[in-house]
Amino acid sequence: MTQETSRQSNSTDAIVIFDIDGVVRDVAGSYRRAIADTVEHFTGGAYRPTQTDMDKLKSEGIWNNDWEASQELVYRYFEEQGQQRHQVALDYQILIDFFQSRYQGPDSQNWTGYICDEALLLQPSYLENLTAAGIPWGFFSGAPCAEAAYVLSGRLGLNSPVLIAMEDAPGKPDPTGLLAAVHQLENQSSIDTATPVIYVGDTVADMLTAEKARLVQPTRRWIGVGILPPHLQHTPDRLDAYTANLKQAGAIVIFNNVQELTPSRIRELLQRPA
Incomplete structure (x- = not known):
């Protein structure tokens, strides 16, 4: 799959940037x-x-x-x-x-x-649906580039997606890598610089990254979306504590799986008061 087909006019609803570990792949056993x-x-x-x-x-x-x-x-x-x-x-x-x-x-x-042996947590068809809805997407991960590419290109079959990895930016919650991924998508797709950004991650550091990006670009809307790691989903007491931590760090909404963040859910999020 290539992102060439995702180039849209500047009327796109939002940009979505994904973390990889715990969002795209299950890393509990790796x-x-x-x-x-x-x-x-x-x-x-x-x-x-x-x-x-x-x-x-x-x-x-x-x-x-x-x-x-x-x-x-x-x-x-x-x-x-x-x-x-x-x-x-x-x-x-x-x-x-x-x-x-x-x-x-x-x-x-x-x-x-x-x-x-890592299980995938999303399928290429999910990203294709975002593209069809005019929603540009990319990745910002703390994983080394080769390991991120292993899952994105090797497992999902993506063709040179926007990716900012460990070697490209300081570690989270520093927002530099998130801002860089957004900038690349803006250049690819001629997106208005006021377009809201959704950052999808599974850790407190991910949510804090979106919060810190807001401090750098306060005129843009930054939305943190939390994903619950699979290893927590059968332990209610730990799940509640983890959910509370994500919310406290800035998560606007939390899903069990990234594919619940559909184009319609994205538009619902954008309709919420900032």
Whole structure:
């Protein structure tokens, strides 16, 4: 699929930018499994974080980078044992290499790791429906470019979609990457610079990114749409807490699956008072 057909006049209703992890693909058994493996390894097998542990960390809104999240969980474990961070012999690059050996696999040129088993959370037909409705779309993700492209091009069959990835911008909740994705779509489609932007994500950091974009461009409407990760949807107590965190961070509406954000729902959101 190509986005060439999505070029519209400047009368489009909204621009939609998607996060990837937890929105386009389920990462509970891949990125999060790699976090758990990494923390367990660098704590000498003493601590393996649970999904709840990782959710709590992510709810702080600043741990979008999973390498940094892994490092932070290692540090916090040793702090609980009475050590200070400078006493922990932890090489960040070695930690990254270990993480990637689990997520991508031991051969960085021929991936066989957890990334190969991720379930898709949307289908190409969903994006085609947005295009048919005159709604331009793109992606802003904290994942490395190669890993984002693996799912967008390799799994979904998208042909050079607008993508801002880890190498292209500072980490969330810094809004630079979101603004860059929007700018690319504006240039492609001759979109009015006042067109509302919807950012779809599954974490507090995603919602804060939309909030911070509003501070940079206050004359434009920025709408944060939350998606509940699949691993939470069968645990009501954790689901309620996660939902509350997303709302507190600025989510206007929250869905169980991204494909619930249909063109008609988008127009409903735009009709709500700003």
